[in-house]
Amino acid sequence: MNIGTLYLPNTSLFLAPMEGVTDQAFRLICKQHGADMMYTEFVSSEGLIRDAAKSTNKINILKQEKPIGIQIFGNNVTSMCQAASIAQKHNPSLIDINCGCPVRKVVSKGCGAALLLDLDKLVSIVEEVVKCVDVPVTVKTRLGWDDQSINIETLVLRLQEVGVSAVTIHARTRQQMYSGNARWEYLSKIKKNKNIKIPIIGNGDIRTIEDAKKMIKECRVDGIMIGRGAIGNPWIFENIKNNNEKSKTVNDICKTIKEHLELACNILGEKNGILSLRKHYSRYFYSISHSKDFRIKLQTLTSKKNITECLNNIIDNYDCKKDY
Numbered sequence: 001m002n003i004g005t006l007y008l009p010n011t012s013l014f015l016a017p018m019e020g021v022t023d024q025a026f027r028l029i030c031k032q033h034g035a036d037m038m039y040t041e042f043v044s045s046e047g048l049i050r051d052a053a054k055s056t057n058k059i060n061i062l063k064q065e066k067p068i069g070i071q072i073f074g075n076n077v078t079s080m081c082q083a084a085s086i087a088q089k090h091n092p093s094l095i096d097i098n099c100g101c102p103v104r105k106v107v108s109k110g111c112g113a114a115l116l117l118d119l120d121k122l123v124s125i126v127e128e129v130v131k132c133v134d135v136p137v138t139v140k141t142r143l144g145w146d147d148q149s150i151n152i153e154t155l156v157l158r159l160q161e162v163g164v165s166a167v168t169i170h171a172r173t174r175q176q177m178y179s180g181n182a183r184w185e186y187l188s189k190i191k192k193n194k195n196i197k198i199p200i201i202g203n204g205d206i207r208t209i210e211d212a213k214k215m216i217k218e219c220r221v222d223g224i225m226i227g228r229g230a231i232g233n234p235w236i237f238e239n240i241k242n243n244n245e246k247s248k249t250v251n252d253i254c255k256t257i258k259e260h261l262e263l264a265c266n267i268l269g270e271k272n273g274i275l276s277l278r279k280h281y282s283r284y285f286y287s288i289s290h291s292k293d294f295r296i297k298l299q300t301l302t303s304k305k306n307i308t309e310c311l312n313n314i315i316d317n318y319d320c321k322k323d324y
């Protein structure tokens with residue numbers, strides 16, 4: 001599959017951009033476990049232009065993360081072009097434009113999914129960004145604003161016309177937020193439209209190998225993107241590739257957390273690295289019985305040494321029949 005000039009294996013596995021989750025350390029862990037293509041968390045175009053540390057830190061990418069896209073959001077043509085040019089200097093494989101974020105803070109400023117209410121504006125922003133960067137430009141979006149205004153097919157055709165290289169579709173409307181089921185039937189419908197030639201990446205509710213196989217088979221999408229299903233389960237990518245949903249032992253989980261912690265502390269410094277891991281512990285240990293006490297303990301520890309000791313202790317002493 002080709003995304004513009006970027007070559008990717010057929011039915012590639014994409015790690016979804018997730019604000020507050022897919023930082024560099026987590027991305028490196030997912031890459032190690034088979035993610036073919038990844039994205040930064042979304043970055044505000046206005047923040048990038050102001051040189052706000054929160055935004056600029058998010059677009060630091062490493063060579064070994066490639067192929068990787070930098071995702072930007074905004075609602076103003078000039079700012080989006082400026083932000084895309086700044087992002088391009090960090091040498092991403094592509095620039096992705098967020099047209100799907102449903103959260104009020106973003107939508108109230110006319111960004112993310114709010115652009116689905118004004119396709120002319122959305123398309124003109126994207127068209128200008130395509131013109132001002134040399135790397136492929138992609139769009140990540142939803143089916144439409146609500147059930148009464150599902151406009152994804154028209155949108156994809158219009159984006160293709162202005163030079164967008166691929167579209168990722170989270171198969172929900174903005175109104176759905178994250179509730180109900182992703183409506184994969186819309187992905188099938190789009191893939192059946194012979195006028196749509198650019199790759200379509202399907203997204204929404206892939207949590208198991210069976211889900212992945214089903215989306216590929218039934219929707220015939222060019223790639224699949226996994227978000228929440230990878231949190232606490234970065235192995236999902238290799239499991240899908242190997243068609244083997246082997247459940248992870250406490251040893252496997254603790255070993256991966258140690259690697260994740262090491263990376264996070266190297267990248268963010270010990271204090272922030274430790275803080276960044278806290279939201280991951282409950283998902284890593286989700287399938288492990290009687291893990292509540294040590295999950296809570298891990299969340300309170302403040303040095304890498306103590307966390308590593310705690311993880312080693314879990315490896316040595318965990319007994320699934322015991323209460324901790």
Ligand SMILES: Cc1cc2nc3c(=O)[nH]c(=O)nc-3n(C[C@H](O)[C@H](O)[C@H](O)COP(=O)(O)O)c2cc1C
Pocket residue numbers: 016017018019020021040041042071098100101140170203204205206225226227228229
């Ligand atoms: C915590 C969280 C943060 C997210 N942040 C972003 C983001 O920065 N950019 C984006 O395009 N989508 C974002 N999303 C949406 C995901 O990329 C994805 O479209 C959505 O979770 C559906 O896929 P899933 O069912 O595989 O999780 C976020 C989702 C979650 C749960």
